[in-house]
Amino acid sequence: MLRVEGLAAGYGTGPDVLAGVDLDVAAGEVVALLGPSGSGKSTLLRCVAGLQAPRRGRVVLGGADATDVPVERRGVGLVFQDHALLPHRDVAGNVGLGPRLHGLAPAEVAARVAAVLADVGLAHLADRPVDALSGGEQQRVALARALAVRPRLLLLDEPYGSLDRPLRERLLAELVPLVRASGAGAVLVTHDQDDALAVADRVAVLLGGRLRQLAAPEVCWTRPADADVARFLGVGALLPAEVRAGAATVGGDVRLPLPAAPDGPALVLLPAARVRLAGEADRAGDAVLPAVLVGSRFAGDHHVLTVAVADGVELRLRRPRPLDVAVGAPLGLRIDAADLVALPAPDAPMEDASARDAPAPTQ
Amino acid sequence: MRRGRTALAVGPLLFLAVLFVWPLGRVLALGLVGAEGGPLTPVAAVLTDPALRAAAWFTLWQAALSTLLTLAVGIPVAAVLSRLEFRGRRGVEAAVLVPFVLPTVVVGAAFVALLGALPGDVPRRGLVPIILAHAFFNVSVVVRTVGGLWQHLDPAPALAARGLGATPLRAFAVATLPRLRTAIAAAAVVVFLFTFTSFGVVLVLGGSGAATIEVEIHRAATRFLDLRTAAALSVVQLAAVAATLAVYGRLRRRGGTERLRRAAAARRPLRSTADRAAVAGALGLLAVLQGAPLAALVLRSLRVGDGWSLAHYRRLDAPTREAVLAVAPLEALANSVAIATAATAIALVLGLSAAVAAAGGARLARLADGALMLPLGTSAVTLGLGLLLTFRSGPLAGRGSVLLVPLAQALIATPFVVRTVLPVLRGIDDRLREAVATLGATPRRVRREVDLPIVSRAGLVAAGFAFAIAVGEFGATVFVARASNPTVPVAIERALGLPGAVNLGRALALSVLLAALTGLVVLLVDRVRVGAVGRF
Numbered sequence: 001m002l003r004v005e006g007l008a009a010g011y012g013t014g015p016d017v018l019a020g021v022d023l024d025v026a027a028g029e030v031v032a033l034l035g036p037s038g039s040g041k042s043t044l045l046r047c048v049a050g051l052q053a054p055r056r057g058r059v060v061l062g063g064a065d066a067t068d069v070p071v072e073r074r075g076v077g078l079v080f081q082d083h084a085l086l087p088h089r090d091v092a093g094n095v096g097l098g099p100r101l102h103g104l105a106p107a108e109v110a111a112r113v114a115a116v117l118a119d120v121g122l123a124h125l126a127d128r129p130v131d132a133l134s135g136g137e138q139q140r141v142a143l144a145r146a147l148a149v150r151p152r153l154l155l156l157d158e159p160y161g162s163l164d165r166p167l168r169e170r171l172l173a174e175l176v177p178l179v180r181a182s183g184a185g186a187v188l189v190t191h192d193q194d195d196a197l198a199v200a201d202r203v204a205v206l207l208g209g210r211l212r213q214l215a216a217p218e219v220c221w222t223r224p225a226d227a228d229v230a231r232f233l234g235v236g237a238l239l240p241a242e243v244r245a246g247a248a249t250v251g252g253d254v255r256l257p258l259p260a261a262p263d264g265p266a267l268v269l270l271p272a273a274r275v276r277l278a279g280e281a282d283r284a285g286d287a288v289l290p291a292v293l294v295g296s297r298f299a300g301d302h303h304v305l306t307v308a309v310a311d312g313v314e315l316r317l318r319r320p321r322p323l324d325v326a327v328g329a330p331l332g333l334r335i336d337a338a339d340l341v342a343l344p345a346p347d348a349p350m351e352d353a354s355a356r357d358a359p360a361p362t363q
Numbered sequence: 364m365r366r367g368r369t370a371l372a373v374g375p376l377l378f379l380a381v382l383f384v385w386p387l388g389r390v391l392a393l394g395l396v397g398a399e400g401g402p403l404t405p406v407a408a409v410l411t412d413p414a415l416r417a418a419a420w421f422t423l424w425q426a427a428l429s430t431l432l433t434l435a436v437g438i439p440v441a442a443v444l445s446r447l448e449f450r451g452r453r454g455v456e457a458a459v460l461v462p463f464v465l466p467t468v469v470v471g472a473a474f475v476a477l478l479g480a481l482p483g484d485v486p487r488r489g490l491v492p493i494i495l496a497h498a499f500f501n502v503s504v505v506v507r508t509v510g511g512l513w514q515h516l517d518p519a520p521a522l523a524a525r526g527l528g529a530t531p532l533r534a535f536a537v538a539t540l541p542r543l544r545t546a547i548a549a550a551a552v553v554v555f556l557f558t559f560t561s562f563g564v565v566l567v568l569g570g571s572g573a574a575t576i577e578v579e580i581h582r583a584a585t586r587f588l589d590l591r592t593a594a595a596l597s598v599v600q601l602a603a604v605a606a607t608l609a610v611y612g613r614l615r616r617r618g619g620t621e622r623l624r625r626a627a628a629a630r631r632p633l634r635s636t637a638d639r640a641a642v643a644g645a646l647g648l649l650a651v652l653q654g655a656p657l658a659a660l661v662l663r664s665l666r667v668g669d670g671w672s673l674a675h676y677r678r679l680d681a682p683t684r685e686a687v688l689a690v691a692p693l694e695a696l697a698n699s700v701a702i703a704t705a706a707t708a709i710a711l712v713l714g715l716s717a718a719v720a721a722a723g724g725a726r727l728a729r730l731a732d733g734a735l736m737l738p739l740g741t742s743a744v745t746l747g748l749g750l751l752l753t754f755r756s757g758p759l760a761g762r763g764s765v766l767l768v769p770l771a772q773a774l775i776a777t778p779f780v781v782r783t784v785l786p787v788l789r790g791i792d793d794r795l796r797e798a799v800a801t802l803g804a805t806p807r808r809v810r811r812e813v814d815l816p817i818v819s820r821a822g823l824v825a826a827g828f829a830f831a832i833a834v835g836e837f838g839a840t841v842f843v844a845r846a847s848n849p850t851v852p853v854a855i856e857r858a859l860g861l862p863g864a865v866n867l868g869r870a871l872a873l874s875v876l877l878a879a880l881t882g883l884v885v886l887l888v889d890r891v892r893v894g895a896v897g898r899f
Contacts, residue, residue, distance in 0.1 A: 086812070101802055
């Protein structure tokens with residue numbers, strides 16, 4: 001439905017905010033575009049919508065090159081965080097605007113508005129002024145307005161960023177079936193991992209204007225593409241290691257089996273979700289690491305244990321109840337060797353750090 | 364498209380060049396360059412004339428006293444309106460706005476009516492009536508400027524101070540007043556400026572002894588036909604106004620870092636007797652200062668001899684026998700409405716063009732925006748004098764002056780149109796346009812769906828405000844209106860200057876009609892609620 005090829009964009013004469021991004025979205029698929037503030041998420045969305053011209057690269061919509069198609073003919077639906085509803089029109093007037101602009105007859109417009117409002121559960125508010133609605137209702141109207149033009153692609157720019165967590169989760173849960181039913185592809189821009197995990201078929205991780213990984217959530221969280229993605233997603237501990245003949249040495253004397261990794265310096269990722277404490281379903285062939293409990297904190301429906309692994313690298317583990325050992329006690333960590341990930345050691349530390357702090361005109 | 368927008372600035376700039384820059388240049392030339400004695404002799408002559416020096420001195424301290432009184436009334440009212448929630452609050456807020464747009468001569472007439480009706484030895488002309496009338500007008504400036512900020516101030520710091528044991532007054536002094544200081548100072552400067560350049564009120568209420576620079580300009584130009592002295596006085600006036608505006612500019616650049624709240628969050632319902640007393644006190648102040656003169660105006664316009672009747676109103680369609688007005692008062696009213704309507708149309712076209720151009724951001728357009736504010740800082744009398752000097756001959760002289768009056772009024776009303784429309788236009792979120800564009804709207808259609816509806820609401824408000832200003836305009840109109848087609852404010856001032864109960868009754872009846880007209884327009888427009896009219 002959408003294919004983005006080598007897209008580069010920037011503002012004025014400034015540096016590229018996007019530096020060669022490739023992305024594809026299938027019909028009915030929801031891709032979460034995840035990245036910190038200033039990573040270029042909104043710029044990418046604006047280029048796809050046609051609100052901004054890319055410096056290089058192509059935007060292909062429904063198989064046809066749309067790079068030079070003006071925004072009003074791209075057939076994309078756009079939902080902003082701040083709703084952007086017309087204050088002088090009521091709910092039905094806002095939702096019906098797109099169908100009217102597409103030249104539908106009044107009766108068709110009314111039918112379309114009624115159907116879409118029913119889909120988002122707001123049929124009873126059709127003749128309300130939009131400023132009389134709550135934030136969640138306004139966002140539903142904005143979504144209905146975008147869906148009413150039957151877009152090929154739905155672009156959602158932090159759509160629920162200003163709403164509180166429970167409402168946001170409910171709206172996200174409603175969103176997915178609506179997208180599936182519409183047959184449109186959807187790109188959801190967010191900086192919030194929970195939002196991305198709640199809706200995404202695939203997650204696109206954008207760091208410093210580059211797409212670092214585009215994969216199913218499970219893959220991103222257990223096999224991040226590089227150390228920056230691992231750090232941004234916070235998936236576990238990254239241990240500096242030296243690989244020799246299929247084994248990595250960490251912390252001076254601990255050896256972890258990494259049969260596929262090339263020789264040389266590397267970072268070994270311990271995904272927190274896959275790490276077990278000694279005594280928790282031990283298996284033969286587990287890799288074993290010594291660690292020290294350095295903290296334990298109650299966090300509502302679970303406890304967060306902080307353990308120090310090699311070289312003082314810390315790892316946070318969630319457990320249903322605290323350990324009955326004191327802080328400072330030694331622990332054994334076990335992990336299936338197949339769950340260890342070897343990542344290339346960055347020769348320049350934190351390559352994207354400067355780009356991540358670069359000012360971004362839109363967020 | 365951007366070039367098209369910038370081209371919109373050309374009209375307003377041309378208008379300004381012909382009706383403002385050129386006339387003002389004539390005033391400056393005449394006032395600064397003496398005919399025989401060399402440069403600056405007219406100004407020097409004015410500054411050494413004891414009577415004119417006295418007028419300048421009086422102008423200064425009546426403005427200072429007026430400002431103090433206005434602040435003394437306005438700040439407590441602003442406090443009550445922005446901190447407390449009570450039934451009728453919105454009505455009071457709207458009502459406070461009305462005096463600001465009432466024509467100056469109507470306010471003068473209202474105080475003539477009030478002070479004339481009071482028993483005993485009250486001053487009916489001179490300093491005290493002038494100061495009261497100035498406060499009547501300008502309380503709304505303080506309420507809108509100070510209250511406008513106050514109602515959005517986070518009350519938490521003051522509550523924290525109370526929590527630490529401060530009395531309410533002390534909490535106000537340490538936690539609230541410092542944050543309001545800039546707004547209060549800005550309001551004070553604006554009020555000072557308005558009262559310093561006040562004309563209609565002083566002309567009506569000043570009597571023989573109390574004359575300001577404005578009145579002296581008018582007197583020199585129209586009674587003594589000494590245009591050079593009038594121009595020199597205008598130069599002095601302009602210098603003082605420029606100095607005041609410089610202070611104002613500095614104040615506006617300061618401040619603005621305050622964290623603001625939604626107004627409703629800062630207001631609380633009445634809880635104690637003290638709260639109710641505060642509301643009663645504020646409403647009482649407004650009733651005495653603003654309600655009483657208007658009530659007196661209406662009542663005395665109905666008073667004929669010892670009884671009540673509509674005789675003064677019935678007499679309005681009869682031609683006056685005196686040579687003062689060539690037409691029946693009602694004819695003046697029709698005249699006024701027609702002229703003000705034309706002025707409103709001109710001001711709307713110019714103001715909307717300038718605002719649209721300025722929102723585009725090109726340099727020429729920003730110049731037009733700034734330049735259109737200049738007439739606001741120039742006294743109406745100086746504008747009128749300039750127009751008189753410039754258009755004594757030519758197409759706008761004689762019969763052509765029928766056109767000159769609406770043009771003069773448009774010159775004064777246009778800045779208000781720009782000030783009402785431009786912030787609305789600038790405030791339109793670009794995302795609104797982008798969202799509509801993605802729905803399938805071409806750039807032209809986006810303007811029709813987004814910009815047009817929003818701007819036309821603001822334009823409606825601006826039109827109402829411009830009409831109210833134009834229909835009540837006196838300072839410039841009195842210089843250019845011909846005796847054969849006077850406007851209502853001119854007719855009222857003439858009638859107030861004549862002896863006899865019939866003339867007074869006629870002036871009061873006309874004042875009531877004019878006040879009703881402007882008040883109605885402003886209240887209607889206030890219902891549209893776009894931005895805040897009268898905030899500076």
